[in-house]
Amino acid sequence: MIKRSRYTDKLVQYKDNDFVKVVTGVRRSGKSSLLVLFKEYLIAQGVEESHIIEINYEKYLNDDLKDEKSIHNYIKVKVKDSSRIYLLIDEVQEISNWAKVINSLRVSFNADIYVTGSNSRMFSGEHLTYLSGRYIEIKVLPLSFKEFLEFRSYSEENAQKHFNEYLLVGSFPAVSLANGQELVEAILSGLFDSIFTRDIILRGKIRDEGAFYKVAKFVFENIGNNTSANAIKNTMISQGHKITSDTVDNYLQLMCDAHMLYQCERYDIRGKERLKTNGKYYVVDTGLRNRLIGYRSGNLGHVIENIVYLQLLRLGYEVTVGKNTSSEVDFIAVKGDKRLYFQVSLTCLEEKTYAREMNALLKINDQYPKYLITMDSIDLSKDGIIHINLYDFLLENINFEVK
Secondary structure (H helix, E strand, O other), X not given: OOOOHHHHHHHHHOOOOOOEEXXXXXXXXXXXXXXXXXXXXXXXXXXXXXXXXXXXXXOHHHOOOOOHHHHHHHHHHHOOXXXXXXXXXXXXXXXXXXXXXXHHHHHHOOEEEEEEEOOHHHHOOHHHHHHOOOEEEEEOOOOOHHHHHHHOOOOHHHHHHHHHHHHHHOOOHHHHOOOOHHHHHHHHHHHHHHHHHXXXXXXXXXXXXXXXXXXXXXXXHOOOOOOOHHHHHHHHHHOOOOOOHHHHHHHHHHHHHOOOEEEEEEEEOOOOEEEEEEEEEEEOOHHHHHHHHOOOHHHHHHHHHHHHHHHHHHOOOEEEEEEOOOOEEEEEEEEOOEEEEEEEOOOOOOHHHHHHHHHHHHOOOOOOOEXXXXXXXXXXXXXXXXXXXXXXHHOOOOOHHHO
């Protein structure tokens, strides 16, 4: 099993502190494998296997362990002495009142607790009451391009050769390990049905599946475009489909809850505040996007923008779209007191395109670093704007921490 050190290192870093470690992300993004890798680490560090208790709610045999009493009794039987135990629970949202149960386990046993979950609404409502200030969230995404090359045993020296493959089949670990197009398509089909049917349609109790898929297709086709529930509603109505803004908004929220979509809000650079209207949406995986709408090479610019957005999330940045007085910058990436600005373009070799992308950055009147990311191999840096080749960015050859 390939170690994903970006995430496993965090589990190791947080080991034995008093917080519940909550690993979140879209289904099949590798959360369960992280728990397996962490278990291997614990054993290598000398932790007895009897002190590691695993409960995976994907397995039918754990179907009876979904309430507080049954889980307590199960763990009580497993605990052999007063030594610290390590509790690893997969798909914790399957437990009734999961946060209350986990907090009860936290105070009842000498336990270091790690859980995974596939729905962001895990942290809404009363769940926050029980675990507020008592958990650390580790957000997991499918494979970065660098990880994709590692999973497929490809050399980074041939990165350009394999980039189209990454865009086509996507970034889920199971897909990256599959051999042959037929198997890849079968896995993508299964992932699509599992996420859309189980995590969105069934969980969200969607009755009009046809309307939902039309909204999903619209958003997937328009990644990187400013949009809103009302704009989508108007488009649907113009095409002869009856739907309300509230219904569209519910569909969008359900896809975001399942980590299928990410909403990138707009930020007013001069006013220094988030804006509530016309954000952008990005998909968690290009392979699933292709599965829904088909592969469309004509929208490559926005697809690359999508890839850059996800990579910034992997690097730990909070990302928004920047609105200036008369222009827009693709991304503002913030981490602590560090702020970076990014423009993303397929190519800037045409003078008109280059001027447009550079001007969006030059109009920002502050001293934070500003970057232009393109697939061009020649250096386009100018007037303090730093040009980065897309492959260097995705292969993490750029250290933004020292800028």
